[in-house]
Amino acid sequence: MDDLKAPVFVSTVHKRKRNEHGWKVFLTLTTSIGIIFLIVLLSNIINQSFGYVSIGYKVSPQELVGTNQPLETLSSPQLAEILRQRVSTGLLKQLEKEKPLAELSEPQLVNLIIEKVAKPEVVQTWTLWQSLIQKQEILQTASQKPDEKLVFYSWFRPRIVSTAQSSNPLTAGVRTALLGSLWIILIAILVSFPLGVGTAIYLEEYASESLLNRIIRTNINNLAGVPSIIYGMLGLAVFVRGLSQITSGAWLGLSGAETANGRTILSAGLTLALLVLPLIIINAREAIKAVPDALRQASYGIGATRWQTIWHHVLPNSIPGILTGSILAVSRALGESAPLVVIGASTYITMDPANIFSRFTALPIQIYQWTARPQPEFRNLAAGAILVLLALLLSINSIAILLRNRYKRY
Amino acid sequence: MDNKIDAKAVNIYYGNFRAVKDVTIAIPERKITALIGPSGCGKSTLLRSFNRMNDLIPGSRLEGSVTFGGIDLYSRAIDPVEIRRRIGIVFQKPNPFPRSIYENVAWGARINGFTQKLGHPSLDEWVEVCLRKAALWDEVKDKLRSSGLSLSGGQQQRLCIARAIATRPEIILMDEPASALDPIATLRIEELMRELAEEFTIVVVTHNMQQAARVSDFTAFLNMDHDRSGILVEYGNTAQIFTNPADPRTEGYITGRYG
Numbered sequence: 019m020d021d022l023k024a025p026v027f028v029s030t031v032h033k034r035k036r037n038e039h040g041w042k043v044f045l046t047l048t049t050s051i052g053i054i055f056l057i058v059l060l061s062n063i064i065n066q067s068f069g070y071v072s073i074g075y076k077v078s079p080q081e082l083v084g085t086n087q088p089l090e091t092l093s094s095p096q097l098a099e100i101l102r103q104r105v106s107t108g109l110l111k112q113l114e115k116e117k118p119l120a121e122l123s124e125p126q127l128v129n130l131i132i133e134k135v136a137k138p139e140v141v142q143t144w145t146l147w148q149s150l151i152q153k154q155e156i157l158q159t160a161s162q163k164p165d166e167k168l169v170f171y172s173w174f175r176p177r178i179v180s181t182a183q184s185s186n187p188l189t190a191g192v193r194t195a196l197l198g199s200l201w202i203i204l205i206a207i208l209v210s211f212p213l214g215v216g217t218a219i220y221l222e223e224y225a226s227e228s229l230l231n232r233i234i235r236t237n238i239n240n241l242a243g244v245p246s247i248i249y250g251m252l253g254l255a256v257f258v259r260g261l262s263q264i265t266s267g268a269w270l271g272l273s274g275a276e277t278a279n280g281r282t283i284l285s286a287g288l289t290l291a292l293l294v295l296p297l298i299i300i301n302a303r304e305a306i307k308a309v310p311d312a313l314r315q316a317s318y319g320i321g322a323t324r325w326q327t328i329w330h331h332v333l334p335n336s337i338p339g340i341l342t343g344s345i346l347a348v349s350r351a352l353g354e355s356a357p358l359v360v361i362g363a364s365t366y367i368t369m370d371p372a373n374i375f376s377r378f379t380a381l382p383i384q385i386y387q388w389t390a391r392p393q394p395e396f397r398n399l400a401a402g403a404i405l406v407l408l409a410l411l412l413s414i415n416s417i418a419i420l421l422r423n424r425y426k427r428y
Numbered sequence: 429m430d431n432k433i434d435a436k437a438v439n440i441y442y443g444n445f446r447a448v449k450d451v452t453i454a455i456p457e458r459k460i461t462a463l464i465g466p467s468g469c470g471k472s473t474l475l476r477s478f479n480r481m482n483d484l485i486p487g488s489r490l491e492g493s494v495t496f497g498g499i500d501l502y503s504r505a506i507d508p509v510e511i512r513r514r515i516g517i518v519f520q521k522p523n524p525f526p527r528s529i530y531e532n533v534a535w536g537a538r539i540n541g542f543t544q545k546l547g548h549p550s551l552d553e554w555v556e557v558c559l560r561k562a563a564l565w566d567e568v569k570d571k572l573r574s575s576g577l578s579l580s581g582g583q584q585q586r587l588c589i590a591r592a593i594a595t596r597p598e599i600i601l602m603d604e605p606a607s608a609l610d611p612i613a614t615l616r617i618e619e620l621m622r623e624l625a626e627e628f629t630i631v632v633v634t635h636n637m638q639q640a641a642r643v644s645d646f647t648a649f650l651n652m653d654h655d656r657s658g659i660l661v662e663y664g665n666t667a668q669i670f671t672n673p674a675d676p677r678t679e680g681y682i683t684g685r686y687g
Contacts, residue, residue, distance in 0.1 A: 227486060312523035316588070318484060320536035320595050321513030330535065331525065 063408075066401030069149040070156050071171035073188070076137040077104065078165055089128050094120075097127035104135040138188050140395040141166055173402030182368045183384070187395040192403050195384035197370050198283065198363075199352060199410070202380060205287025206294060206351050207344075213291075214298030214347075215340060221299075222306040223328055242296035250357030253289025258361055267375030281362035284374040289357050294347035301343020305336035338422045345418040349411055355382035381407045432457045432599055432629040433478055438492035440473050440482065446657040447473045450492075453648055453663055455599075460621060460630045462644035462666065464637060466681070469650045470658025471633045475601050478631065479515035480508035497598070513540050516592035520604040522584035524576030524591070529568050532576045532587055533558050537594045554594065561627075562590035563620050582613025586620065593628070600624065602632040606639065618643045637682055641670050649678045 079089050082100055089097070098119040102110060113119065113130070122130070132138060144156060149170065160168035181191030217238075225231040257265050262280030265288070266272070309332050317327040355363075364379045365387045371378050381403065388400035433455040440448040448470040455461050455478075463471040473482065480501060482488045494501045501511060524532050533555045534542075544550050549557060555572075559565040564586040568579070576587055585605060592600055602621070606614035614636075621630055621643050634640050640647050647670070648663040662669060662678045673679045 310523075312519065312521060313525065315481070315484070315519060316523045316525065316591075319479075319481065319512060319517040319519070320591060321509055321511075321540050322536075323509050326539050330539075335526065 063401050063404050065146045066398050067174045067405055068146040068172050069170070069398070070144040071169055071395075071398075072141040072143075072160060072163070073138045073167045073169060074141045074165065075139075075167070077135055078167075079132075079136055082131065082135065089131060090124070092124075094122070094124050094127055097124065097131060098122075100131055101127065101135065104131075109134065133189065138167075138186075140187055140393075143171075143395050143398055173398045174405040175402070178399075178402050179406060182370070183366060183379075184368070187393070187399045190399060192381060192384055192406055194367055194370055195379045195381045195403075196406065196410070198286075198378035199380045199382075199407075201283045201371055201374065201378065202287045202290060202358075203348060203352055203414075205284065205374065206290040207348060209288060209291035210295045210298055210347070211344060214295050214344075215302050217295075217299050218302030218306055218340075219328060219333075222303050223324065223332065238296050238299050242300055245356075246293055246354050247356040247360060249289055249293040250360030252292065253285060253357060253361050257285035257288050265375070267373075270375075272375055281377060282375045283371055283378045286358055286361050286363065286378060286380070287374070289361055290351040290354060293354065293357060294351050297347040297350065298340075298344055301346070302336070302340045305339025305343065306332060308339060309335045334425060337425045341418050341422045341425075345415050348414055348418075352407070352411060352414070353382055355380065355386060358383055381410070430457045431455060432497060433631075434493075434495045435474075435477075436493045436495075438474070438477065438490060438494060440470070440477055440490050441488065442485065443487040446655070448477070449653055449655075449657040449659050451650075451658070451660045453660060455629060455631055456646065457629050458625060458627070459645040460625050460632060460643055461646045461648065462640035463631065463633045463648050463650060464635075464640050464681075465650035465658070465661075466652065467635075468656070468658075469652045471650050472603050474650070474658070475603055475631060475633050476517075478599070478601055479512050479517055481512070481517060483508050513595045514597050515599040515601060516595060516597035517601040517603065518585070518588050518592050518605050521608050522581055522588055524579070524584050524587050526575065526577055528573045529559075529576050529579070529587060530555055530572040533590050533594045536591055540595050558590040558594045559587075561593055561624065562586045563616065563623070564590055580613070582609050582616060585609060585613070585617060589617075589620065589624075593624070597628065599629040599631065602630060604633050604635060607635060614639070637670075641666060649673075649675075649681060651677055651681070 082104070083089060083092065092100075101113075101119060105113070113134075119127070144152070149156065157168070160166065178191045179196055180193055181189060182194050183192075184190040221231065221235060225234075258280040263269055265280045265282050265285045267282070267284075313331050313335065314327055317331050318324075322330070358380050363383050364377050365383065367377060367379050369376075385400045385403045385407065388396045388403065391397075431454040433453075435451060435453045435455075438448060438451045438453075439446055451470075451474060453474075463475060465471050476482045477490055477494060478496075478501070482490070490502055496511070496515065499506065525535065527535070534551055537551065537554060542551060542554065556565060556569075559568060564583060567583060568587075571578075576584065579587060585608075589600070589605075605621075606617045609617065618639060621632065624630060625645075632640075632644065644666045646664065647666045649661045649669065650658045651661045653659045662673060662675045664674075669678065670682055673682065
């Protein structure tokens, strides 16, 4: 070996730099494409959510008042008088039975008049883009139709979360679906979070490296990749059919009209809990695994038991990671529609869920149902509902981020 | 002189691998005993067997007997949790809890049933006593509520020592306590060890032979056997080991010919 000469190095810096530059361009490109898709998605939704709407009335408000004064400026007795004149006696009786007209406030009366007498209907809608670039033309066309009212309409409005499903897009809202989604998510979190974190703690801190435990771990990873519709079928078989006595509330004595044969919020929540359970377990395991072993050693070294070590050191140090994983899981559950369809979510429902044994619908199902309608204005409404869903997601995420920051003390 | 720990014919296995072979050693009370030897000779393994930290490593087991003040540490009746309160440990890399300085010291006392009684220290006083013993009090007394991780490496290690003595152990095991520190911080730890030896029995694993010569009363030299398991070559008075070793292998190691 001694007679070998020194090895030769040919400078390749230039080539390596060029290679690196190529990769950098590629990576920038992939990121940009992702961002572009996101922007297209968001602008599409926003484009549909706002814009001019031409509203036609069965009886126009001007005709009702007689002058150009808006309805809102009238006093309650005047408004009540209009109602009495315009509404059929049968309907009037029904209204008086619910609550005497004299006791209603002015905004309530105005709403009643618009709903029962004026009966606004969407004649035509324009997207935000059209409203901006064709503004003059739209205004011009509208001025030729005096009986129609042109307004710049936001489909994403407070009213959309406060009103229930309706066949008129101007009065339809997502209240029922929103409440349904919130109930379902609440049940899913309450069931899957403790179960998932508990399982993760057991697998990481207690379970030995036996064959059985390895099989369990591998299977949990596989479960996370199972299509959600399979979970829907599982939920249908187990919660809706198998446990219908429990999920329909029959064991609590509920029966008849208020139950839904197991097609209830409880079944949906439990099914989504199953769906996100593997995600929560995997994320929690990773978070627990990331806690440095030195910390455990330090804790055991001063005479802490295993549980004291877990409770005082492992969990507080992994909770930010666990929460991050749970946010992802909840976001997934909130957007799921396939398993809910299989379980039997109602598509048209105007009654708010009263308890966990109520029939239900959820936001994604409501959105799908609206986009499937032939009338274009329902697609605008769906875009508004999507914004509600996004707002809900963001607020849930920010709660989790706040919680996470609270635990990050040092 | 009383022996605090008596290890007799100890073999320690990780799975099929024997890491420590047939070691018999007696650790005297309130003295500093240094374990020296080349990397991988089983010094740390032997040290950790004294408070059953090895139990946490899957597949490890021990043959032979280790007694602590006459109690068999490895008998079925012994709970390692209780043992670790009475035999504390300080690790190579400072590993304070990511909590306040106060909490780092107080937590160990609290979980081990610290109770305040008339005429005895309160938890606050006890934390101060421990931090003083660890020669850290003057540096941290104004920032007890700030994170233990905000301290320097040497301070963190002294915090770990304070944490270890807060459970009132009889023995403190130190696994290369100064190897991650700079020379000045190392010197402070060594001074501290001499002070602590008046009250505690200390066993220290070190790579640094000068350190062993400076601080310890007794030195054990471990070496690797042919099958890579650790054996005890020589054990005795530090002065004698370093000036007049009986075994040529010891002499070779301490004069720096190998290891």
